[in-house]
Amino acid sequence: MLRPEQMSKISVAGSKRIMSDVIETMHELNLVHITDYDGSWEGFQPGDSLEGADETSSKLVTVRALENSLDLDKDEINTDATVDLTNADERLEEIRQEVNELDDRRAELENRQREIDEQLDQMELFADLGLDLDLLWGYESLEVLVGEGDAAAIEESLAEADHIEEFEVFTGTSGESVAIFAYPDDDAEDDLDDALVGVPFTSYEVPETDGDPESNVADLNEERKQIEAELEKVEKELESVKLNAGNFLLALEEELTIEAEKTEAPLRFATTERSFIVEGWVPTGKVDELQQRLTDDSGDQLEISEIKRAKYTDASGHAEEEVHDEEPATDGGSPAATDGGQPVVEEDTEDEQVMTDGGKSDGDLVTVEDDPPVVQRNSKLVNPFEILTRAVNQPKYSEFDPTITLFLTFPLFFGFMIGDVGYGLLYVLLGYTVYKKFEDAISDFGAVIVWLGLWTTLFGFLYGEILGLHFIEQMGYHPILKKGISSTEWAISWLLVAVVAGWLHLNLGYIFNFVEEWSVHSAKEAIVEVGSWILMLNGLWVFIFSDLFSGAKPTFLVGSEALFAVGPLGFGFEGFPAIAGIIGLVLFGLGIAILLTGPWYEVVEFLVPLAHVLSYTRLTAVLLAKAGMALAVNLLYFGAYRDEEGFHFMHKYATDYAPKHGEVVFGGIANMGSVSLPLGPANLALEGALLGLPVYIVGHIVVLAIGGTAAIQAVRLEYFEFFEKFYEGGGKKYEPFGHERTHTSDD
Structure with a gap:
């Protein structure tokens, strides 16, 4: 799960006369992620499309x-x-x-519809003028312009124009529409437009029709x-x-x-006049199947070589195990020699044969260098969470795939923050609906929501809450945990739990990075660039949870009154001994010293182990905030009173209930009325219960929606705190040559 599926690079070489058959088989198998030929081999050129490619594309x-x-x-x-x-x-x-x-x-x-719409807009202007349309066109000696502008400025400009003998300006009722009639000099070379230069005026074309504008409209x-x-x-x-x-x-x-993919496939091959070579990546476990099918379909006319197996020990994915074929297949003719690591074509009177000698020649690998594609290897349960990993980037072949860690921690964080049976079941219902109704990525997103809902429901039982209420206690069930909204000890305990969760989570991220650096580079780089941070993280937090300088630390953290010792979650832990604190400080300093021998500029971030762990306290913050919102909605509807035992929701009219049981905090909408309505173990006022129901429903919908933003906080911890320690992404997606049919069959 943590590593992608191992990939092998294969080479298939043969005569062009069987190339179309090879393409057909490879396409049907849908296994080979083809490596595009880059033109680097002497004597080889990218191939030409098969016959019929242009017609198919058309x-x-x-x-x-x-x-x-x-x-x-x-x-x-x-x-x-x-x-x-x-x-x-x-x-x-x-x-x-x-x-x-x-x-x-x-x-x-x-x-035509657009033309009519434009004409209707203009007709409004003509109608505003109050002139029949046949008065606005068809003159031999008069010039007419109709549009929008400043009538006073137009008249002033026309009066100053020497080549205009007479004119008349008509203004519409709105004051914006203007019709200009002008009689220019017979000898004038300039027209009416020239007389209006510099005057604010927009001219419209007059339709050559008659009648009043209203009729035309x-x-x-x-x-x-x-x-x-x-x-x-x-x-x-x-x-x-x-x-x-x-x-x-x-x-x-x-x-x-499908036909276009097949006919254009040779464009990705290396070819000579009579032969071809195609390289590509195949899951290692499928290599034998590919070789067997190609051999069955083409006999001994192909050379099929597994030329390398990609390891997980190189940042570029180029590191590989070398694979040699004992007896490369041939189809007659003279084999090609190699020169400087490149295939060399030897002419033959009958046919050409290309050999790769098991992918090696004089110690040089004959291949187009490219990174292996990535096939994430996760179970069906974990697979939907790949959508969250790919939201950052596709994993590199040399990186750990963090999807399994997302599956284990993301829903856990979310469920801890929301923790309500009612909300959890609603999330499950929503997620399942999305999962069944949609496909591909959206369907996976629905599956993720289902998991969030399941963990929310589980924590809801642990907290004993249904839509923020504790009716479950009235059935004889006593919750194991409390959210802490009314208990300082519980609230601070959850802060400590969040810190410990962050401490463990970040350690896991650093361990992943340590293994990657050790495998890809060297033990020295792993120790300097990652081991230093592991020492700093654990040294600092061992010191914080130790008795060293305990007088300066909060009592809830270490000592006999520590919450991990005697609090609601207490298990007797009063803190690490003082000697552990001293060792922790030494380890923290040692981590800084080791870091100074490598990327020393990172030392300015020496407080990252403190800040990033404290960032996990947002889990507790959201837990308390969401509980407070649900409390507010229930308080509005049910009301509440307080007595010597604490805070209680009310289920009967306030003036009758409170004097006997305590001080009223708020009467509640449901208790506003006089007619009682039986509701479980208590009574509500009928009018108030019905009146407040929309408030109750809308309120919890809002809490449900806002509570969903807890996913943002949880995923932020995954992306910015956890992923940052070891994950970069940027891998190449596995896209095999082939096509999964959805509308047709192979027949």
Whole structure:
């Protein structure tokens, strides 16, 4: 679980005449993460697409364009229906013609609709002027402009214009619309526009029609209704095409995608005139299966070599175990020699044969260097939490995969903070709904929520809470734990528990990093760069929890009154002896000294072991805050009183209940009334109970939603405190050559 699946690099070499068969087998197996040839081998070039690649790509573009035009969503289509792709070309052409005609008609109608909308906007201006439209156009000697502007400035500018003999300016009722009629000199070369230069004025085109603007508005609105009806008809026809042809298009797209992957695969191969080599990564446990299938399908015409197995001991993933084939397969002809670690092609009168000699030549590995892809190896229970790991980055091949630690600690932190049976069951219900309704990453997210809900429910039983109430105690169950909202000892105890949890959690992160540094680099680097921090972390906190200088430390921390000794969670721990504290300080100083021999500049962060552990106290802060919010909602609804035994929620009208049982803190909405309503072991006022119910429901929904933000605090501890110690990410995702069919079958 902590390491990804081991990967092996394989090389497949053979004659071009069987290349298409090899591609077919590799695609069907869906195992090989192909390494793209980088052009570095002398005599080899990237291959050319197989015959039919251009035609397949063209059809695929057509299918995807049709899906886009139809706004095709696979969730709307019955993908379980059987699809017959016989005569697919003819059917595709029929669908294309029908969709294109409808799409063109839709575009034409939408364009006309936009034109009408623009005209309607202008007609409002013409209507404001109160002039018939035929008065605004068709003159031989008059120039007419209609638009929006400052009428006074326009008149002033026209009066000063030498080439304008006469003019008249009409202003609409709003004062913004303006119609200008001007009679220029016969000899004037300038027109009306020149006379308005520098004047605020926006001109609109006058439609060459007659009648009053109101009538034109009515006509345009009527035409717009007709267009809307026509558009609706076209949309229904397109919807009908989508429902009838959607499954066919999805199936054809999948089939063409697969065909395109196969025909374009040689672009990633190294080829000569007659031979090819393809390299790629395969899970080590699947290498034999790959070799067997390729051999069965191609006989002895291929050389299949496992040229290396990637180890987990190199930051780049290049470190490997060398693998040698005793007798590389051949298909006749002269084998290629190698020169300087590169394959060399030898010409032969009949055929060419490429040999890699088990992946080695004169001590040099003949391969395109690349990092192995990462296949995270987690169980079905843990697998959904990979979404949280990948939210940071894909693990490197040489790194520990932190998914299992997220599975063990993230829900634990969340459940500790929320700890309520009612909220927990609601989270489980929400998560399960998301898990079943959606797919892929969103489905995994739903599974994570389920786990959060389960841990919340478990802690809810330990705290004895259901929606912030302790009705569970009335059934004879006495909770093991208390949240501490009304008990200082419990609250401080939880602060100490959070600190210890952080101490242990960070130690785990440093240990992961120590092992990685030791494996990838050296023992010295592991000790200097990681061991120093382990010494500082543990030395500091052993000192803090020791009797050394106990008089200066809080009594709840060490001594006979320490909460870990006599508190609600007490187990007799009064602190480490003073000698342990001295050793702790020595270890802390030793860690700083060791760090100074390496990356000394990190010494400025010597208080990180203190600050990062204290950061885990946010767990207790959220625990108390959420409990306080739930208390506030229940107080509003039920009310509460206080007596010599403490704080209690009330379940009967306050003026009758409080005098007998104690001082009223708040009467509660549910107790405002006069008619009693039996409710379990107590009575509520009928009017108040019904009136306060919406407040009660909405209040707990708000608490549920805000309580969900506890996940942010928990995941923050994982990402910023824990991951920072050992995890970087940046690995390459395993993407094997092949395709998982969802709309078609191999047949």
